[in-house]
Amino acid sequence: xxxxxxxxxxxxxxxxxxxxxxxxxxxxHENMFWYxxxxxxxxxxxxxxYDVKMKEKGDIPEGYSVSREKKERFxxxxxxxxxxxxxxxxxxxxxxxxxxxxxFGEGSWLTVV
Amino acid sequence: xxxxxxxSGPLSVPEGAIASLNCTYSDRGSQSFFWYRQYSxxxxxxxxxxxSNGDKEDGRFTAQLNKASxxxxxxxxxxxxxxxxxxxxxxxxxxxxxLNFGKGTSLLVTP
Numbered sequence: 001x002x003x004x005x006x007x008x009x010x011x012x013x014x015x016x017x018x019x020x021x022x023x024x025x026x027x028x029h030e031n032m033f034w035y036x037x038x039x040x041x042x043x044x045x046x047x048x049x050y051d052v053k054m055k056e057k058g059d060i061p062e063g064y065s066v067s068r069e070k071k072e073r074f075x076x077x078x079x080x081x082x083x084x085x086x087x088x089x090x091x092x093x094x095x096x097x098x099x100x101x102x103x104f105g106e107g108s109w110l111t112v113v
Numbered sequence: 114x115x116x117x118x119x120x121s122g123p124l125s126v127p128e129g130a131i132a133s134l135n136c137t138y139s140d141r142g143s144q145s146f147f148w149y150r151q152y153s154x155x156x157x158x159x160x161x162x163x164x165s166n167g168d169k170e171d172g173r174f175t176a177q178l179n180k181a182s183x184x185x186x187x188x189x190x191x192x193x194x195x196x197x198x199x200x201x202x203x204x205x206x207x208x209x210x211x212l213n214f215g216k217g218t219s220l221l222v223t224p
Contacts, residue, residue: 102147
């Protein structure tokens with residue numbers, strides 16, 4: 001089975017803090033994604049990566065950055081957390097070819113106070 | 114902006130009935146279509162994928178795709194209370210990698 005692991009499940013951070021959300025997948029997938037999910041807005045793509053050190057902006061990249069130094073790991077960084085970044089963050093991965101099934105981690109619940 | 118539209122519901126069906134969930138999409142170049150189920154507080158889990166026009170069956174679930182009408186649906190036969198969840202329609206465009214999601218339809222199966 002595909003395993004996408006988000007190490008931090010529940011976080012509470014202060015406004016202005018730098019926040020790291022880590023994601024690891026164990027299926028040698030080329031593609032990795034970060035989404036956020038908010039009530040009434042659905043899932044929205046923040047960033048994705050199709051290869052090590054490669055990244056592409058999604059629909060809502062403002063206020064976020066990403067890092068992919070190793071194939072299995074994709075990190076989401078909030079440079080200066082704000083209250084409007086309180087959300088559930090979902091990491092996902094898929095095999096290299098376009099159109100392949102995307103598998104999700106369990107999610108990270110971030111509250112910024 | 115490439116849109117994926119779903120009726121938010123809630124859709125309420127009695128136990129044992131067929132639940133029909135519908136989705137339309139705006140990107141005519143879309144090639145890959147998925148249905149995910151999401152329980153409250155949990156992450157989405159894949160139910161089915163469909164790539165070609167027609168029907169695809171997997172157990173109690175049938176996905177239907179009509180690319181000409183830009184329409185994809187999910188039928189759940191013999192609905193169970195455990196099927197109560199939000200169902201997310203998702204689409205990958207031509208040469209794309211990332212999913213574009215609808216906002217989901219809430220399904221309630223009543224005993």
